[in-house]
Amino acid sequence: MHKLLLGSVLVMSGLQMATAASRVEVKTDEAKQRVDVTIDGKLFTAYVWPNTLKKPVLFPLVAADGVTVTRGYPLAPRDTERVDHPHHAGLWFNYGNANGFDFWNNSDAIKEDQRPKMGTIHQEKIVSAKSGAKGELVTDSVWETGAGQKILNQRTKYVFWQMGDARTIDMTVTLTALDKVVFHDDKEGVLGIRVAHFLESPTEKGGTFADASGRPTKVEGNTAGATGVYLTSQGVQGDAVWSTRGKWCKLTGTTPDGHTETIAILDHTENPNYPTYWHARGYGLFAANPLGQKIFDSKQPQLDYTVEKGKSVTFHYRVVISSHDVTADEMNKASAAFEAQAK
Secondary structure, eight states: OHHHHHHHHHHHHHHHHHHHHOOEEEEEEGGGTEEEEEETTEEEEEEEOOTTSSSOEEEEEBOTTSOBOBOOTTTSOOTTOOOOOTTOOSEEEEESOBTTBBSSSOSTTSOGGGGGGBEEEEEEEEEEEEOBSSEEEEEEEEEEETTSOEEEEEEEEEEEEEETTEEEEEEEEEEEESSOEEEOSOSSEEEEEEBOGGGSOTTOOOEEEEOTTOOEEEEOOOOTTOOOEEEETTOOBGGGGTTOBOSEEEEEEEOTTSOEEEEEEEOOTTSTTSSOEEEEOTTSEEEEESSOOTTTOTTSOOOOEEEOTTOEEEEEEEEEEESSOOOHHHHHHHHHHHHHSOO
16 A cells, blocks of 8 residues: 555656656747747747748647657658648648638638638737746637638637657637638538658558549658558547547657657547547548538538627647557546546
8 A cells, every 4th residue: 555655656746747847938939920839948839820821830740759740841841741732731720611711721822713712810919928837828810711701710729738758739729700600511620730751651542632622632642651550539540530530539650760659639528519520631631620520421410510600619629749659548548637627
């Protein structure tokens, strides 16, 4: 009994020491359109809103051991990477069909005649930025249609920290409707990450993928060095994860020089249409989409999630980047802790 109690104390002390040893700095540079997030002086990520993108994103995402787990293209291309889907940059939050406008697929690559059908999320304000054992960033942005109408205000709270070899981002996104907004049932949404090449699936052969408007994007086959494997809370694995539901999904792969990394996205019971569908592709798109339903399962009714004018909806997600192969048991414990967390 005494040994068990002592062990618990040591574990708790170790966790407290790990927390105390890791200081998160959140440094704003609005002139450069970025907010850098470092842990013990080393880059974790940056919140950026360059003019070349149609939304703010977190880019890059760097694991505790220094491995970058996001694709570089289109912001910082690297050799051997795929260069498809230029709207896939870092980590982002948006949707493919809000009141008939496509906020997901918009980028500088969209042809002029297609731009009126697209939507843009404009960075408006850094509300607050705090450093400490945990870093915190609160931002305001606005969703504007290709017709020039602002339809949603977005407030996002990010919380960043590190425990052991796990770096964590908690995201709380609140959307307030400036007019009635219908999120039509669509596969393109909502929390997305485009991962580094080593986290792509070794079985991905490429192909042509079309969005809801039929715009095709060709993905070249490129499996050399790809080692990524998805796993969900329901035990679904690999390429079969796409269009299934689960309270969490993880993606694990190993770099050519032997670093094993896991990216995990955790859904929350308070989110709409819990548990989420996974819009997870072998070519490197890892996304949680609770607003698509019939598009993923033809037996389900059309969702068309609606937010009336003046009303709000809030989404909670936890993204954890670990420098080891996280087990399903570890994921279940992490999920239970997140779901129990008061919002």
